[in-house]
Amino acid sequence: MNTVTVTPIRTEEDYQRALNRIDELLALNPEPYSELDDELDVLSTLVHTYEQEHHALPYPDPIDAIKYLMVENGWKNKDLGPLLGPKSRISEILNRKRYFTLQQIHNLHKHLGLPLEVFINEQTLGRV
Secondary structure, three states: OOOOOOOOOOOHHHHHHHHHHHHHHHHHOOOOOOHHHHHHHHHHHHHHHHHHHHOOOOOOOHHHHHHHHHHHHOOOHHHHHHHHOOHHHHHHHHOOOOOOOHHHHHHHHHHHOOOHHHHOOHHHHOOO
């Protein structure tokens, strides 16, 4: 049995090397639960952890995220009524004149699948 040594990802060079190895492993299409599959699993976990710390993407603006979902799904403002309330409230929120209540955040998270962090993060805390 060949043993592959996987090392921590501490630098950008380590990160690029790990990404290249992941590409190599994916091209080999390893059998599930094989040594190569295990290596792929460990490398993927290390890369994910490194990316969370060093390459984390900011959360989208909540209004932009909702408007994007509206366009993608062909929704009109009135379609958000069950989640946000009356038409006037929806308009105020989408025009950035009013921020979300906790209940509205819960509704959007639960029904649209938007992470809570979209609504509650360093950028949005200054708005409330």
